[in-house]
Amino acid sequence: MKHQQHSLFVDLKDYHLHVRQLTPLHGSLAPVLYLHGAIENGRIFYSHSGKGLASFLADQGFIGYAVDFAGRGLSQPSLADGLQQNQQQLICHDIPRLIEHFYDLHQQPLILMCHSWGGVLAAASLARHPHLLQKVKAKVCFGTKRVISVRSLAKWLKIDMVWNSLAPWLSRQPGYLPAKRWRLGADDEPRQFLLDTIRWIKGAPFKDCTDGFDYQQACQQAMWPAIWHFAAEHDRVLGHPKDVQAFIEECAQREAKFSLLGKTQGYSQNYDHISMLTHPAAATEHFQELTLWLKSL
Numbered sequence: 001m002k003h004q005q006h007s008l009f010v011d012l013k014d015y016h017l018h019v020r021q022l023t024p025l026h027g028s029l030a031p032v033l034y035l036h037g038a039i040e041n042g043r044i045f046y047s048h049s050g051k052g053l054a055s056f057l058a059d060q061g062f063i064g065y066a067v068d069f070a071g072r073g074l075s076q077p078s079l080a081d082g083l084q085q086n087q088q089q090l091i092c093h094d095i096p097r098l099i100e101h102f103y104d105l106h107q108q109p110l111i112l113m114c115h116s117w118g119g120v121l122a123a124a125s126l127a128r129h130p131h132l133l134q135k136v137k138a139k140v141c142f143g144t145k146r147v148i149s150v151r152s153l154a155k156w157l158k159i160d161m162v163w164n165s166l167a168p169w170l171s172r173q174p175g176y177l178p179a180k181r182w183r184l185g186a187d188d189e190p191r192q193f194l195l196d197t198i199r200w201i202k203g204a205p206f207k208d209c210t211d212g213f214d215y216q217q218a219c220q221q222a223m224w225p226a227i228w229h230f231a232a233e234h235d236r237v238l239g240h241p242k243d244v245q246a247f248i249e250e251c252a253q254r255e256a257k258f259s260l261l262g263k264t265q266g267y268s269q270n271y272d273h274i275s276m277l278t279h280p281a282a283a284t285e286h287f288q289e290l291t292l293w294l295k296s297l
Helices: 053-060 087-106 119-129 132-137 153-174 189-200 217-219 239-250 279-285 286-297
Strands: 004-012 016-024 032-035 062-069 110-115 136-142 226-232 257-261
Touching: 004 053, 004 087, 004 110, 016 053, 016 189, 032 087, 032 132, 032 153, 053 062, 053 110, 053 189, 053 286, 062 087, 087 110, 087 119, 087 132, 110 119, 119 136, 119 217, 132 136, 153 189, 226 239, 226 286, 239 257, 257 286, 279 286
Parallel strands: 032 062, 032 110, 110 136, 136 226, 226 257
Antiparallel strands: 004 016, 016 062
């Protein structure tokens, strides 16, 4: 590895967010803030052995901060300790505080690197708090969609039956979705956060589930930074390319780049929702392309 890793914690009053810092051994380019999606944590971006996108970019000179959202990963307290959180808390409190914290630390705009639902939350946060946009140099999303419109057997099973129906039932007694115990994902999820995601996934308007703030309208006024959306050829449900493109349009990100990761586009793999960040071939394909683009900004 050409970088070092260590853990730090960002104090957000009621909880402490765990952040894995990946520091290049020689020099440092723009800081990158990594925001994960639902039923996962910051480990989707890195490994202790030096694999993953955050590790790759750190080796290229980009200092990285991979966050575990409240109650997930190594953040404290855990969901099992009774922590609760909804989407609005992430959109209006946690993400703005994280952007402010690392902007102040480096005194330069950040790159936001998002997987799946993390990209939805980041877009909502920036649209609702437009003063943050000047502190963001670029936003990159992997498999980010808000509404799942595709119709298929896989969608019916994974989303309609498991996420929309079984998951809320499983979360009633403990107060959170025990996704790890039931092997539904890499991490657990707060119950109210889960219920908020279900409303949007089903196609409810892009408005806040708590106070009705209209994110879609705010997006129309946003002065977006450079944006690149990646979708995967074999991502049939969780980040279907059509749903990714629909989200780009909904957010009025008219200048955004869009890339489909599959063999028909010249890549060696037909990537899926997870392998687009974890497959070994990514380091010689779209991770390289992304690095060149980031260095050109």
